[in-house]
Amino acid sequence: MKKSELRQQQIKRLKKYVNFQDKKQEDSQLLEKxxxxxxxKDSQTFGVTASLPMEVDTSELIAxxxxxGKEVYLAKARTDQEHTLDFLHYTYKSKLVRSKFGVEEIAEDDHTEINNELDVVLVPGLAFALDSHVRLGFGGGYYDRFLAKYQRQTVSLANKVMQFRQANWPVEKTDVPVQTIVTTEKIY
Structure with a gap:
Protein backbone atom coordinates (compact mmCIF):
# COMPACT_ATOMS: atom_id res chain seq x y z
CA MET A 1 0.00 0.00 0.00
CA LYS A 2 1.25 3.50 -0.80
CA LYS A 3 2.16 5.74 2.11
CA SER A 4 -0.36 8.36 1.05
CA GLU A 5 -3.18 5.78 0.97
CA LEU A 6 -2.32 4.35 4.39
CA ARG A 7 -1.88 7.86 5.78
CA GLN A 8 -5.42 8.80 4.72
CA GLN A 9 -6.78 5.49 6.00
CA GLN A 10 -5.05 5.96 9.35
CA ILE A 11 -6.30 9.54 9.73
CA LYS A 12 -9.87 8.29 9.23
CA ARG A 13 -9.39 5.41 11.69
CA LEU A 14 -7.81 7.66 14.32
CA LYS A 15 -10.48 10.36 13.95
CA LYS A 16 -13.12 7.69 14.45
CA TYR A 17 -11.28 6.30 17.51
CA VAL A 18 -11.40 9.74 19.20
CA ASN A 19 -15.10 9.15 19.89
CA PHE A 20 -14.51 5.97 21.89
CA GLN A 21 -13.97 5.92 25.65
CA ASP A 22 -11.22 3.34 25.03
CA LYS A 23 -8.99 6.08 23.59
CA LYS A 24 -9.05 8.16 26.76
CA GLN A 25 -8.29 5.10 28.91
CA GLU A 26 -5.53 3.98 26.55
CA ASP A 27 -3.98 7.47 26.52
CA SER A 28 -3.87 7.38 30.36
CA GLN A 29 -2.26 3.93 30.37
CA LEU A 30 0.35 5.01 27.82
CA LEU A 31 1.12 8.10 29.88
CA GLU A 32 1.71 6.02 33.03
CA LYS A 33 3.92 3.53 31.17
CA LYS A 41 13.29 9.13 35.37
CA ASP A 42 16.95 9.66 34.40
CA SER A 43 16.28 12.55 31.98
CA GLN A 44 15.68 16.27 32.47
CA THR A 45 14.81 17.71 29.03
CA PHE A 46 11.96 16.45 26.85
CA GLY A 47 10.88 17.32 23.33
CA VAL A 48 7.13 16.96 22.78
CA THR A 49 4.61 17.91 20.13
CA ALA A 50 1.29 19.38 21.19
CA SER A 51 -1.06 16.59 20.15
CA LEU A 52 -3.99 16.77 17.79
CA PRO A 53 -7.23 15.18 19.10
CA MET A 54 -6.66 12.01 17.05
CA GLU A 55 -3.16 11.50 18.50
CA VAL A 56 -2.20 10.20 21.93
CA ASP A 57 -2.92 13.16 24.21
CA THR A 58 0.27 14.89 25.35
CA SER A 59 -1.32 17.65 27.48
CA GLU A 60 -1.41 15.57 30.68
CA LEU A 61 2.07 14.24 29.96
CA ILE A 62 3.45 17.79 29.71
CA ALA A 63 1.77 18.78 32.99
CA GLY A 69 10.57 19.44 37.68
CA LYS A 70 11.43 18.38 34.13
CA GLU A 71 11.96 20.86 31.28
CA VAL A 72 9.61 20.58 28.31
CA TYR A 73 10.40 21.84 24.82
CA LEU A 74 7.61 22.06 22.27
CA ALA A 75 8.22 21.16 18.63
CA LYS A 76 7.95 23.95 16.08
CA ALA A 77 8.12 23.25 12.36
CA ARG A 78 10.78 25.21 10.51
CA THR A 79 9.43 26.22 7.16
CA ASP A 80 12.79 27.35 5.80
CA GLN A 81 14.67 25.31 3.19
CA GLU A 82 15.50 22.60 5.75
CA HIS A 83 11.87 21.70 6.64
CA THR A 84 12.88 20.32 10.01
CA LEU A 85 12.03 21.08 13.64
CA ASP A 86 13.23 23.20 16.50
CA PHE A 87 12.23 22.56 20.10
CA LEU A 88 11.34 25.71 22.05
CA HIS A 89 11.30 25.93 25.84
CA TYR A 90 7.69 25.57 26.98
CA THR A 91 6.30 26.77 30.30
CA TYR A 92 2.80 27.48 31.55
CA LYS A 93 3.45 31.14 30.58
CA SER A 94 4.26 30.37 26.94
CA LYS A 95 1.94 31.87 24.35
CA LEU A 96 0.72 29.31 21.82
CA VAL A 97 -0.51 29.78 18.26
CA ARG A 98 -1.95 27.25 15.83
CA SER A 99 0.44 26.39 12.98
CA LYS A 100 -0.54 25.90 9.36
CA PHE A 101 -0.64 22.16 10.21
CA GLY A 102 -3.24 22.76 12.94
CA VAL A 103 -0.76 22.00 15.74
CA GLU A 104 -0.22 24.36 18.66
CA GLU A 105 3.29 25.80 18.70
CA ILE A 106 5.02 28.47 20.71
CA ALA A 107 4.49 31.93 19.22
CA GLU A 108 7.51 33.60 17.66
CA ASP A 109 9.59 35.30 20.33
CA ASP A 110 13.24 36.32 20.20
CA HIS A 111 13.63 35.33 23.86
CA THR A 112 12.45 31.72 23.58
CA GLU A 113 15.24 29.22 24.18
CA ILE A 114 15.77 26.57 21.50
CA ASN A 115 17.17 23.19 22.56
CA ASN A 116 17.64 20.51 19.91
CA GLU A 117 19.94 18.38 22.11
CA LEU A 118 17.20 17.07 24.39
CA ASP A 119 17.52 14.00 26.58
CA VAL A 120 14.33 12.44 25.16
CA VAL A 121 12.16 13.27 22.16
CA LEU A 122 8.61 11.95 22.08
CA VAL A 123 7.98 11.23 18.40
CA PRO A 124 4.39 11.35 17.08
CA GLY A 125 3.03 9.31 14.20
CA LEU A 126 -0.01 7.78 12.55
CA ALA A 127 1.30 4.21 12.47
CA PHE A 128 4.19 2.29 14.03
CA ALA A 129 5.72 -1.01 12.91
CA LEU A 130 6.45 -2.93 16.11
CA ASP A 131 9.11 -5.15 14.51
CA SER A 132 11.28 -2.48 12.86
CA HIS A 133 10.22 0.64 14.84
CA VAL A 134 9.62 2.61 11.65
CA ARG A 135 6.77 5.07 11.75
CA LEU A 136 4.36 6.62 9.32
CA GLY A 137 4.12 10.34 9.95
CA PHE A 138 1.95 13.01 8.42
CA GLY A 139 4.06 13.22 5.26
CA GLY A 140 6.10 16.40 5.65
CA GLY A 141 9.34 14.68 6.69
CA TYR A 142 9.97 17.23 9.47
CA TYR A 143 10.58 14.63 12.17
CA ASP A 144 12.68 12.36 9.94
CA ARG A 145 14.95 15.28 9.02
CA PHE A 146 15.30 16.19 12.70
CA LEU A 147 15.86 12.58 13.81
CA ALA A 148 18.54 12.03 11.16
CA LYS A 149 20.74 14.46 13.15
CA TYR A 150 19.46 13.70 16.67
CA GLN A 151 21.55 11.16 18.59
CA ARG A 152 19.70 10.69 21.88
CA GLN A 153 16.60 8.81 23.09
CA THR A 154 13.42 8.63 20.99
CA VAL A 155 10.12 7.25 22.25
CA SER A 156 6.69 6.94 20.66
CA LEU A 157 3.35 6.19 22.30
CA ALA A 158 1.20 3.93 20.12
CA ASN A 159 -2.43 3.13 20.84
CA LYS A 160 -3.99 -0.02 19.38
CA VAL A 161 -5.10 1.77 16.19
CA MET A 162 -1.53 2.93 15.51
CA GLN A 163 0.12 -0.47 15.96
CA PHE A 164 1.19 -2.68 13.06
CA ARG A 165 3.23 -5.87 13.46
CA GLN A 166 5.27 -4.82 10.46
CA ALA A 167 5.30 -1.89 8.07
CA ASN A 168 2.40 -2.18 5.61
CA TRP A 169 3.83 0.80 3.76
CA PRO A 170 7.00 1.41 1.75
CA VAL A 171 9.94 2.20 4.03
CA GLU A 172 12.41 4.65 2.56
CA LYS A 173 16.03 5.16 3.56
CA THR A 174 15.08 8.59 4.93
CA ASP A 175 12.58 7.02 7.40
CA VAL A 176 14.26 7.07 10.81
CA PRO A 177 13.04 4.39 13.26
CA VAL A 178 12.26 5.34 16.85
CA GLN A 179 14.18 3.55 19.58
CA THR A 180 11.29 2.73 21.91
CA ILE A 181 7.60 2.18 21.22
CA VAL A 182 5.30 2.15 24.24
CA THR A 183 2.00 0.27 23.95
CA THR A 184 -0.43 -0.61 26.70
CA GLU A 185 0.68 -4.28 26.58
CA LYS A 186 4.40 -4.03 26.04
CA ILE A 187 7.41 -1.80 25.49
CA TYR A 188 9.17 -2.49 22.21
Whole structure:
Protein backbone atom coordinates (compact mmCIF):
# COMPACT_ATOMS: atom_id res chain seq x y z
CA MET A 1 0.00 0.00 0.00
CA LYS A 2 1.25 3.50 -0.80
CA LYS A 3 2.16 5.74 2.11
CA SER A 4 -0.36 8.36 1.05
CA GLU A 5 -3.18 5.78 0.97
CA LEU A 6 -2.32 4.35 4.39
CA ARG A 7 -1.88 7.86 5.78
CA GLN A 8 -5.42 8.80 4.72
CA GLN A 9 -6.78 5.49 6.00
CA GLN A 10 -5.05 5.96 9.35
CA ILE A 11 -6.30 9.54 9.73
CA LYS A 12 -9.87 8.29 9.23
CA ARG A 13 -9.39 5.41 11.69
CA LEU A 14 -7.81 7.66 14.32
CA LYS A 15 -10.48 10.36 13.95
CA LYS A 16 -13.12 7.69 14.45
CA TYR A 17 -11.28 6.30 17.51
CA VAL A 18 -11.40 9.74 19.20
CA ASN A 19 -15.10 9.15 19.89
CA PHE A 20 -14.51 5.97 21.89
CA GLN A 21 -13.97 5.92 25.65
CA ASP A 22 -11.22 3.34 25.03
CA LYS A 23 -8.99 6.08 23.59
CA LYS A 24 -9.05 8.16 26.76
CA GLN A 25 -8.29 5.10 28.91
CA GLU A 26 -5.53 3.98 26.55
CA ASP A 27 -3.98 7.47 26.52
CA SER A 28 -3.87 7.38 30.36
CA GLN A 29 -2.26 3.93 30.37
CA LEU A 30 0.35 5.01 27.82
CA LEU A 31 1.12 8.10 29.88
CA GLU A 32 1.71 6.02 33.03
CA LYS A 33 3.92 3.53 31.17
CA UNK A 34 5.95 6.36 29.64
CA UNK A 35 6.43 8.10 33.00
CA UNK A 36 7.56 4.80 34.49
CA UNK A 37 10.41 4.33 32.00
CA UNK A 38 13.95 4.50 33.40
CA UNK A 39 15.00 6.92 30.64
CA UNK A 40 12.23 9.30 31.74
CA LYS A 41 13.29 9.13 35.37
CA ASP A 42 16.95 9.66 34.40
CA SER A 43 16.28 12.55 31.98
CA GLN A 44 15.68 16.27 32.47
CA THR A 45 14.81 17.71 29.03
CA PHE A 46 11.96 16.45 26.85
CA GLY A 47 10.88 17.32 23.33
CA VAL A 48 7.13 16.96 22.78
CA THR A 49 4.61 17.91 20.13
CA ALA A 50 1.29 19.38 21.19
CA SER A 51 -1.06 16.59 20.15
CA LEU A 52 -3.99 16.77 17.79
CA PRO A 53 -7.23 15.18 19.10
CA MET A 54 -6.66 12.01 17.05
CA GLU A 55 -3.16 11.50 18.50
CA VAL A 56 -2.20 10.20 21.93
CA ASP A 57 -2.92 13.16 24.21
CA THR A 58 0.27 14.89 25.35
CA SER A 59 -1.32 17.65 27.48
CA GLU A 60 -1.41 15.57 30.68
CA LEU A 61 2.07 14.24 29.96
CA ILE A 62 3.45 17.79 29.71
CA ALA A 63 1.77 18.78 32.99
CA UNK A 64 3.13 15.70 34.75
CA UNK A 65 6.67 16.35 33.47
CA UNK A 66 6.44 19.92 34.79
CA UNK A 67 5.21 18.55 38.15
CA UNK A 68 8.35 16.41 38.29
CA GLY A 69 10.57 19.44 37.68
CA LYS A 70 11.43 18.38 34.13
CA GLU A 71 11.96 20.86 31.28
CA VAL A 72 9.61 20.58 28.31
CA TYR A 73 10.40 21.84 24.82
CA LEU A 74 7.61 22.06 22.27
CA ALA A 75 8.22 21.16 18.63
CA LYS A 76 7.95 23.95 16.08
CA ALA A 77 8.12 23.25 12.36
CA ARG A 78 10.78 25.21 10.51
CA THR A 79 9.43 26.22 7.16
CA ASP A 80 12.79 27.35 5.80
CA GLN A 81 14.67 25.31 3.19
CA GLU A 82 15.50 22.60 5.75
CA HIS A 83 11.87 21.70 6.64
CA THR A 84 12.88 20.32 10.01
CA LEU A 85 12.03 21.08 13.64
CA ASP A 86 13.23 23.20 16.50
CA PHE A 87 12.23 22.56 20.10
CA LEU A 88 11.34 25.71 22.05
CA HIS A 89 11.30 25.93 25.84
CA TYR A 90 7.69 25.57 26.98
CA THR A 91 6.30 26.77 30.30
CA TYR A 92 2.80 27.48 31.55
CA LYS A 93 3.45 31.14 30.58
CA SER A 94 4.26 30.37 26.94
CA LYS A 95 1.94 31.87 24.35
CA LEU A 96 0.72 29.31 21.82
CA VAL A 97 -0.51 29.78 18.26
CA ARG A 98 -1.95 27.25 15.83
CA SER A 99 0.44 26.39 12.98
CA LYS A 100 -0.54 25.90 9.36
CA PHE A 101 -0.64 22.16 10.21
CA GLY A 102 -3.24 22.76 12.94
CA VAL A 103 -0.76 22.00 15.74
CA GLU A 104 -0.22 24.36 18.66
CA GLU A 105 3.29 25.80 18.70
CA ILE A 106 5.02 28.47 20.71
CA ALA A 107 4.49 31.93 19.22
CA GLU A 108 7.51 33.60 17.66
CA ASP A 109 9.59 35.30 20.33
CA ASP A 110 13.24 36.32 20.20
CA HIS A 111 13.63 35.33 23.86
CA THR A 112 12.45 31.72 23.58
CA GLU A 113 15.24 29.22 24.18
CA ILE A 114 15.77 26.57 21.50
CA ASN A 115 17.17 23.19 22.56
CA ASN A 116 17.64 20.51 19.91
CA GLU A 117 19.94 18.38 22.11
CA LEU A 118 17.20 17.07 24.39
CA ASP A 119 17.52 14.00 26.58
CA VAL A 120 14.33 12.44 25.16
CA VAL A 121 12.16 13.27 22.16
CA LEU A 122 8.61 11.95 22.08
CA VAL A 123 7.98 11.23 18.40
CA PRO A 124 4.39 11.35 17.08
CA GLY A 125 3.03 9.31 14.20
CA LEU A 126 -0.01 7.78 12.55
CA ALA A 127 1.30 4.21 12.47
CA PHE A 128 4.19 2.29 14.03
CA ALA A 129 5.72 -1.01 12.91
CA LEU A 130 6.45 -2.93 16.11
CA ASP A 131 9.11 -5.15 14.51
CA SER A 132 11.28 -2.48 12.86
CA HIS A 133 10.22 0.64 14.84
CA VAL A 134 9.62 2.61 11.65
CA ARG A 135 6.77 5.07 11.75
CA LEU A 136 4.36 6.62 9.32
CA GLY A 137 4.12 10.34 9.95
CA PHE A 138 1.95 13.01 8.42
CA GLY A 139 4.06 13.22 5.26
CA GLY A 140 6.10 16.40 5.65
CA GLY A 141 9.34 14.68 6.69
CA TYR A 142 9.97 17.23 9.47
CA TYR A 143 10.58 14.63 12.17
CA ASP A 144 12.68 12.36 9.94
CA ARG A 145 14.95 15.28 9.02
CA PHE A 146 15.30 16.19 12.70
CA LEU A 147 15.86 12.58 13.81
CA ALA A 148 18.54 12.03 11.16
CA LYS A 149 20.74 14.46 13.15
CA TYR A 150 19.46 13.70 16.67
CA GLN A 151 21.55 11.16 18.59
CA ARG A 152 19.70 10.69 21.88
CA GLN A 153 16.60 8.81 23.09
CA THR A 154 13.42 8.63 20.99
CA VAL A 155 10.12 7.25 22.25
CA SER A 156 6.69 6.94 20.66
CA LEU A 157 3.35 6.19 22.30
CA ALA A 158 1.20 3.93 20.12
CA ASN A 159 -2.43 3.13 20.84
CA LYS A 160 -3.99 -0.02 19.38
CA VAL A 161 -5.10 1.77 16.19
CA MET A 162 -1.53 2.93 15.51
CA GLN A 163 0.12 -0.47 15.96
CA PHE A 164 1.19 -2.68 13.06
CA ARG A 165 3.23 -5.87 13.46
CA GLN A 166 5.27 -4.82 10.46
CA ALA A 167 5.30 -1.89 8.07
CA ASN A 168 2.40 -2.18 5.61
CA TRP A 169 3.83 0.80 3.76
CA PRO A 170 7.00 1.41 1.75
CA VAL A 171 9.94 2.20 4.03
CA GLU A 172 12.41 4.65 2.56
CA LYS A 173 16.03 5.16 3.56
CA THR A 174 15.08 8.59 4.93
CA ASP A 175 12.58 7.02 7.40
CA VAL A 176 14.26 7.07 10.81
CA PRO A 177 13.04 4.39 13.26
CA VAL A 178 12.26 5.34 16.85
CA GLN A 179 14.18 3.55 19.58
CA THR A 180 11.29 2.73 21.91
CA ILE A 181 7.60 2.18 21.22
CA VAL A 182 5.30 2.15 24.24
CA THR A 183 2.00 0.27 23.95
CA THR A 184 -0.43 -0.61 26.70
CA GLU A 185 0.68 -4.28 26.58
CA LYS A 186 4.40 -4.03 26.04
CA ILE A 187 7.41 -1.80 25.49
CA TYR A 188 9.17 -2.49 22.21
Missing amino acids: FLGLKIV RLWDQ
